Amino acid sequence: MTLQIEKIRNDFPILKRKIKGHSLVYLDNAASSQKPKQVLDAMHSFYQANYANIHRGVYTIAEEATEAFESAREAVVKFIHAKSIREVIFTRGTTESINLVRFAWGTKNIQSGDEILLTEMEHHSNLVPWQMLAKEKGAKLKFIPIDAQGRLDLNKLDDLLSPKTKLLAMTWCSNTLGTINPVEKIIAAAHAKGIPVLLDAAQAAPHIAIDVQKIDCDFLAFSSHKMLGPTGIGVLYAKEALLENMDPFLGGGEMIKTVEWESSTWNDLPGKFEAGTQSIAEAVGLKAAIEYLESIGMEAIHQHEQSLVRYTMERLREVEGVKMFGPPAEERCGLVAFTLNGVHPHDVAAILDRNGICVRAGHHCTQPLHRKLGLEASVRASFYVYNTKEEVDLFIDALKETAKVFKQ
Ligand code: C6P
Secondary structure, three states: OOOOHHHHHHOOHHHHOEEOOEEOEEOEOOOOOOOOHHHHHHHHHHHHHOOOOOOOOOOHHHHHHHHHHHHHHHHHHHHHOOOOHHHEEEEOOHHHHHHHHHHHHHHHHOOOOOEEEEEOOOOHHHOHHHHHHHHHHOOEEEEEOEOOOOOEOHHHHHHHOOOOEEEEEEEOEOOOOOEEOOHHHHHHHHHOOOOOEEEEOOOOOOOOOOOHHHHOOOEEEEEHHHOOOOOOOEEEEEOHHHHHOOOOOOOOOOOEEEEOOOOEEEOOOOHHHOOOOOOHHHHHHHHHHHHHHHHHOHHHHHHHHHHHHHHHHHHHOOOOOEEEEOOOHHHEOOEEEEEEOOEOHHHHHHHHHHOOEEOEEEOOOOHHHHHHOOOOOEEEEEOOOOOOHHHHHHHHHHHHHHHHHHHO
16 A cells, blocks of 8 residues: 555645755654644634534534534544543643543552552653652552563563552553554453553554454553644543543633532533533644544555665664664664764764654653663654655765764
């Protein structure tokens, strides 16, 4: 399945930009993706014609805005194959979704002596909240280790899923190694012991098809801005029975049913978890992004990214002093992190920028993982639906030049 790449590229106005005289080559998609004009237009026309606050007014544009917001929720339900709108909560993004679970589920369900199982490839957003909860409760964090190829080492999974384990929280795709984890198998192993599983899908939702009923995860978190949508909105999916038993995360407007001076009762799902004015136009943008992705097809997107990452890894082997991290291309989403011997990752990124090429340099919010790899920082190139082999060639040429400059 090949994508109509020129047609797709035409949808992204920013790709026409020149940077220091060069065409923009945007290879930092794992940090955040660019936006097609379908998303920009949907938000613009919503603000121009239909904008008002939602769930409150009885006048025409308030009803239109509410309808637009709720139809975005329906688009998410379909995109991830949730059972109903009651299972889809809008948040500000992956980080907030995970923190919602920490506060609204964790506070009630994690006690002193309990264990929370994570993996060694977690982003800080799926590590720090659990550190905070564990500290507060006197619970313990445990980690599924990674092997030398950057895969999860599942040999000890059975032991790590102990009678004390109350939650397994893990990433679906690593933002640093690129590894796509075998989540269905791991969830089945956790469920066999009655342990719920939270998936951080920040790097999965933009790139692979998601069916929450098939994989049977209990919680799933992702962000709109990495999947062609706007910033400021994301999703927490959770099974309805779990959400029903959780207390609200934030208190305020819209999450209540009745309020007395001394106490309140909670709104039905999903409103119970959506306090305050929501990111309304952003929901409209997210819906347009989902429609855009669906019009191409998630399988086709994944195949395209795999072919780019395979080609990039082949070509990176040509560059003297490059060391790559993570598994073979077939087991990855579309990203590759590497170092260039003797050159600090920030210098690599700065020189690539002189050629209009955007990559991320640093610890990618996985400091403990970097330390485990013996690194402080790495360079990461990450791809999306609009990237091409020609862009990979430009990136490799610029990298070869960088290696040459620093060798002199
Ligand atoms: N990773 C990256 O460059 P937010 O910021 O809430 O939208 O997403 C946080 C997050 C959580 N989990 C994973 C696996 C992620 O990759 C990210 C965001 C970006 O890799 C920014 S640090």
